[in-house]
Amino acid sequence: MAKITSPEAAKRLARTIISDIAIYNRQKILDGIKNDNLFDLLKEELDEGYELYCERVDQSIVSSSNYYNNAIVDILVKRSGDIESGIW
Structure with missing residues (x-):
């Protein structure tokens, strides 16, 4: 498979990957933001x-x-701004 050479396509791929992570790990995101250990989780x-x-x-x-x-x-942090946490 050819490598992506378009910056726009690279941005889309990055957003798609992170969106998938967000969809399949919602509880980890909630816990991580509440407990300020999102990136560890x-x-x-x-x-x-x-x-x-x-x-x-x-x-x-x-x-x-x-x-x-x-x-x-943009996807994991900003979209989770409604979660109560001491980090905000």
Whole structure:
């Protein structure tokens, strides 16, 4: 399979991967935000997602952008702003 060379396609892939993580790990996200250990709870899933992202996206895009991390913030963190937590 050819690597993704379009920045827009790389952004979409990152958002898709993080969206899937969010869908299948809703309880971990709730617990992680409430207890301020979100990234510890999702470490395995986020690492696996990043590996997939790196496999599919051209290295020049991976090394020159933060699309994957931006997707984590936009999808996992910002969308969870309604969860009561001491971190807000």
